[in-house]
Amino acid sequence: MKKLILLISFVLIGITVQAQEKIEWMKFEEAVAANQKDPKMLLVDVYTDWCGWCKKMDALTFKDPEVVSYINERFYAVKLNAEDTERTFDFMGKEYSEAKMAAVMRVQSYPNFVIIDETLKNITQLPGYREPDQFLEGLGLIVKKGFRGQ
Template sequence: MIRKLLLLPLLALYFTISGFTFYTSIPAPVTDKTPAESIKWLTIEEAAAKMKQKPKKILIDVYTDWCGWCKKMDKSTFTDPKVAATVNKHYYAVKLDAEGKEPITLNGQTYKYNPQYRAHELAVALLNGQMSYPSTVYLDEEMKMLTPVPGYIDAPTITKILTYFGENHHKRMTWQEFEKK
């Protein structure tokens, strides 16, 4: 009787291990899904160089490393397939660390980190001194300011904004008229 009691746990362990080995040896199913499109991020200098060959609007994500809402936008908004497709179609996408220390030369002007503002001069210029993170800045094909948009923006909302500027609706109607459409 004692021998049977000792044998039962060993048999259970054997079947558990052999079942586990069988289960893990089954290959994962192959799917036809292609990976979702992702935004092709550039530096502002790379975007300016590309503008010379093929003018497009520029979207600038002004962020900081410590900003929680910036990280949320990176994880939820900027990974959305529709957002990525719209950005890649109509814009050069730029990431700009508002507290970056490296100088940036753009159109013959060099912008540096300004310790007084505790921010990069280019970020200060793009945000008109209204330092709010995250902020999304839209520039036209001549690198002229369309508008900065401060704060976290979810995927459906930013898709509307991207379409409004990307498809040049801003040249024919106000934002309020566009939203009603």
């Protein structure tokens, strides 16, 4: 009986730990609101539903424990569908659809990762599919350069 309880406990702990090992994706306006309370850069994953490389990023790179940890610690992570004209939100006094925001950020290929500094004014892009190590290297260079809009 003790072994059964111990086994169930380990399974439940394993499920809990595994459930925490994912990127905490937000909507754009949620990330902006969170940034006002605790400033961090925003990592915006601009994707389309038909993009095979976007799906591969979701399936592989964004499941990598190091990538998950790095993004969750340093960024507010946002998913933005570059073709969604229905869902709208306010940003800096203007209304945007997800598609319009992607256009304003000058995204022209997918996947594309837009990094917005803590002041929500300066952006840079990290375009294209990347394996976990490549993705971490690219993000690391941006963070190391002190991309903070200062």
